[in-house]
Amino acid sequence: MAANISSLEEQVFEFAAFMKNVDMFPVFFTAHVSLACLVVREDSKDLGTKFRQNHPFTLWLCTVIASVSGVFLANFLFGDPLVDILKENKLIAFITILWYLINYCPFDVVYKVVALRPVFLTAAILQECLRLRFIYLGVQQAAKLYPTGYVIIIIGGVIKGNGYGFVKIVERLIRGKWIPTTNDLLDITYFAKSSLYASVLFLLQHMEVLAVPVELLYLGIVVAFVTLRLIIVLGGVRDPLLPIELPICTL
Amino acid sequence: MAANISSLEEQVFEFAAFMKNVDMFPVFFTAHVSLACLVVREDSKDLGTKFRQNHPFTLWLCTVIASVSGVFLANFLFGDPLVDILKENKLIAFITILWYLINYCPFDVVYKVVALRPVFLTAAILQECLRLRFIYLGVQQAAKLYPTGYVIIIIGGVIKGNGYGFVKIVERLIRGKWIPTTNDLLDITYFAKSSLYASVLFLLQHMEVLAVPVELLYLGIVVAFVTLRLIIVLGGVRDPLLPIELPICTL
């Protein structure tokens, strides 16, 4: 029996380590970039039905920005060259192919497939895994640069987990859409908040306040992220954290 | 008699040296950050009475930006990481405490005290001393990086003395307030102009065109800054430099 439990523990640990180290390319990236393509395309609908046909370059640029928004933002805030990420020719080619397929495929087949509920759901779950990896790596990088800059470490995680949310205002402006009355720093979305909580937990673990192996913490947050995303997509809930936060805030 | 005069001279010089080197933390900083809190709070009034309650994080972020706007702007223009200043955990904690007290104190006591005329006046005077120190250090830093870049040296001083003025357009956008028809580069305020004059004087002294000991120059500008600020606050004048500039401009 004891051997059984230890074996279960070991298996969980192994799975946690796997989640933390599995190569994100290409499966998780495909999901993430496809959803980025979708978001940009849907958000352009109110710019006219001909927008996709008339502005392919703008759409491509915005898709690239949406896909690597976290890196752009990190480069901007941490003083690295903004163009840096564009040196990854493979990544650019990869985004370009997905952009083409989702926006200009004959009979719009690829778009319709990605928009299918089960496909969309799977992509959303995979994206959550990628999002957490981004957050984790963002926290690590910031912690290396500023070992005691706690605010900076948290920022390093949050912008990687909700890059598009913060960059959206500029990305929309490129598409000629200007909505100054709202932004992710004013009306904080679920994605910004969950990135914040994850970053804080990683920071606490990094500071050894939270005495948990990082693999288990990582796995726990992945499970939470995936569950909450499922609630959002399936339940049509905007912010599943709100019912938990409200009673705490009123205290 | 001669001894007396020399002693007076010495005393002035000593006081000037004191003003130029006295630690700005915590007294002068408290004044400066309190006024920054006040400015952000007052400027949010037209965003609805519930803005403070509904957007505490946005208000906090904007208060931080307003407090260290000069550093943000300098980092942006001189190619340093924007997040750099946030590594000062003490400064962030300090701003956070003042932000909390001024915005969310029971019965709004702290806000009412700071808004009291004598308290506000004292804070304004202390802020002018801090502002000049910022300008002086900004000029020094820029001069070290670009010894013959006169325009850059002046910019280095001006952005430190009127940081909030230039950053306001972005800081307001974070609060969902967008006013594109005016900015401090278009409608030049007293604070921008006084920063410019002070920077030019420091530059001339640095270039040894102005053969005055830097301590005396510093003291002279402090006296001018404080006097002009008193005129602004007490007299309700928007720009006390205008009556001096107008006859020169028409020449």
Added chain:
Amino acid sequence: MAANISSLEEQVFEFAAFMKNVDMFPVFFTAHVSLACLVVREDSKDLGTKFRQNHPFTLWLCTVIASVSGVFLANFLFGDPLVDILKENKLIAFITILWYLINYCPFDVVYKVVALRPVFLTAAILQECLRLRFIYLGVQQAAKLYPTGYVIIIIGGVIKGNGYGFVKIVERLIRGKWIPTTNDLLDITYFAKSSLYASVLFLLQHMEVLAVPVELLYLGIVVAFVTLRLIIVLGGVRDPLLPIELPICTL
């Protein structure tokens, strides 16, 4: 006869090398900065007739930004200090003199002369030569930093050849003019497109896909740029590349 041809070839080659290496200062720069002054002045017309008189500093700043917009943009995207270019005191003085002459000369003589058709045409032709030099150097610089970053190399050229087009949205904002519905990334102008084509050609030559001596390629593009600019100015055509592109796009 053979000697004759070789001599003609030699002459072309010599002229091409001359075009690629001739000092751009002061003749070509004068043309470029004068046109920048003109553009900023004309674009400010709808801001009121008194704009020039009431906002000389803003006009000066915008003229400087328009004149060196490519460098600003390159510094921004490649992580160099934005103020860097302002250390060139001679260049700033040069721009300042032209700004003064074109905007505030008695009886507006200089403005009227520059706006004369033959003068304007000559300036436009000279500007095209400068524009290509900027593109060429931009491609070279980017290729040195990112030898295999093809997208970055192209960006490096495009922003140097159409800097003002991309910066315009911010430059206008400084003048209190905000037009979010259009920008050069959304509605791609002739200047952006020609910069793109030139950058791609230089990149192909750099990658040795295009086996042409760089001098000849340079000369060829100069001729194309000047011809197309003549069509624009003389023919009042907005985009002379459109008739060539349309049949290719519909394929």
